[in-house]
Amino acid sequence: MFWKSLFPGAIGSETPTGIGEHELLITEFVAANGERIHVYFSTTRDIDVYALEALCDAVGWAKRPLRKVRKALEFSFLIGSLWQERGQNRRLIGFARATSDHAFNATLWDVVVHPEVQGKGLGKTLMRQMIRELRREEISNITLFADPQVVTFYEELGFHPDPEGIKGMFWYPS
Amino acid sequence: MFWKSLFPGAIGSETPTGIGEHELLITEFVAANGERIHVYFSTTRDIDVYALEALCDAVGWAKRPLRKVRKALEFSFLIGSLWQERGQNRRLIGFARATSDHAFNATLWDVVVHPEVQGKGLGKTLMRQMIRELRREEISNITLFADPQVVTFYEELGFHPDPEGIKGMFWYPS
Ligand SMILES: CC(C)(COP(=O)(O)OP(=O)(O)OC[C@H]1O[C@@H](n2cnc3c(N)ncnc32)[C@H](O)[C@@H]1OP(=O)(O)O)[C@@H](O)C(=O)NCCC(=O)NCCS
Ligand SMILES: CC(C)(COP(=O)(O)OP(=O)(O)OC[C@H]1O[C@@H](n2cnc3c(N)ncnc32)[C@H](O)[C@@H]1OP(=O)(O)O)[C@@H](O)C(=O)NCCC(=O)NCCS
Numbered sequence: 001m002f003w004k005s006l007f008p009g010a011i012g013s014e015t016p017t018g019i020g021e022h023e024l025l026i027t028e029f030v031a032a033n034g035e036r037i038h039v040y041f042s043t044t045r046d047i048d049v050y051a052l053e054a055l056c057d058a059v060g061w062a063k064r065p066l067r068k069v070r071k072a073l074e075f076s077f078l079i080g081s082l083w084q085e086r087g088q089n090r091r092l093i094g095f096a097r098a099t100s101d102h103a104f105n106a107t108l109w110d111v112v113v114h115p116e117v118q119g120k121g122l123g124k125t126l127m128r129q130m131i132r133e134l135r136r137e138e139i140s141n142i143t144l145f146a147d148p149q150v151v152t153f154y155e156e157l158g159f160h161p162d163p164e165g166i167k168g169m170f171w172y173p174s
Numbered sequence: 175m176f177w178k179s180l181f182p183g184a185i186g187s188e189t190p191t192g193i194g195e196h197e198l199l200i201t202e203f204v205a206a207n208g209e210r211i212h213v214y215f216s217t218t219r220d221i222d223v224y225a226l227e228a229l230c231d232a233v234g235w236a237k238r239p240l241r242k243v244r245k246a247l248e249f250s251f252l253i254g255s256l257w258q259e260r261g262q263n264r265r266l267i268g269f270a271r272a273t274s275d276h277a278f279n280a281t282l283w284d285v286v287v288h289p290e291v292q293g294k295g296l297g298k299t300l301m302r303q304m305i306r307e308l309r310r311e312e313i314s315n316i317t318l319f320a321d322p323q324v325v326t327f328y329e330e331l332g333f334h335p336d337p338e339g340i341k342g343m344f345w346y347p348s
Contacts, residue, residue, distance in 0.1 A: 158348035168342020
């Protein structure tokens, strides 16, 4: 595989609303022009909402009010992001977040990898890191709502659809 | 119907972690012995964990560490409860809670009505109040994971299973 795992590294710091911030070097590779490129997984809560919405836009998701995006980031339990670093340049290329009761359950939302770097294993790495963070906080019930085309992607990560007949349900005004 | 709706009443107060506390008289009836009984819906966060676990135990749910139950209550966005009042005596007879990012989505957990008062419409009233509170906070995406035997109960409230093929998924160590 083009991408390979390297060493973990932590930058510490605790936040009251969720998991402390840290960062992990995921892969390193050399671009065609000889330039070194690093990819990091981070739990920073300091996400630029414009960069995030540009990423979501790149996979065709509907625009959202930035005021609400900011609030959602503030009140998510865990925010995971992937960053591509070339020299001084750092670019957001992946994102996922989880709501939680901080005790029993967590639900993943907004899992996305930039189309330019999809299919290289980054989505799986991002999800594995999210699971690791949540398990570390003793969350035993990790859930999500998967679009039909990504059910297999999540199954390969250990997620099961409708276990014991449990149904995901959405409310719409009736 | 034995139970009928009366008037709303608010007791105010804002909390940083979620929706402000208020209370609503749901129904009033006269017991066989002539005693007046009132049932209230409340958003109080001041839930006795022993009373809550006794309620969950009454429907056969597994025991949970009280430390974690307390934490889950603290970090839930909305807590809804039903109380039966006879004179000075106030008893917890229903419960539901929601996790949320305070912006886009909320997920309902631990929906329960005491077996002694099930089948009287209290579960539906509790759920309608939860939906109302969440809508009032501009949450547009209300979700839950339903056990197979209660899918119809939730459908009657306007919840849809697997809309557009979206699958509820749970993670288990693989
Ligand atoms: C889903 C997503 C996060 C996966 O990220 P990624 O970096 O491309 O995924 P990876 O390279 O780690 O793994 C891809 C694996 O899942 C499969 N997969 C990913 N997306 C798929 C899709 N849309 N259709 C079919 N298979 C898909 C790939 O075939 C691959 O399988 P393999 O490992 O057996 O070869 C990314 O495709 C994405 O952002 N999609 C658009 C947004 C989206 O649908 N998010 C999920 C909403 S619930
Ligand atoms: C599910 C529950 C909260 C419903 O509360 P309730 O006060 O009994 O419900 P209501 O009286 O408002 O409404 C009951 C309606 O749902 C149906 N219903 C409720 N529970 C049902 C069950 N277990 N099986 C089949 N139907 C059920 C009733 O038949 C009734 O339908 P109707 O209005 O057409 O007559 C309650 O039964 C309960 O606590 N069950 C155990 C815990 C549980 O399963 N919670 C849900 C986990 S996802």
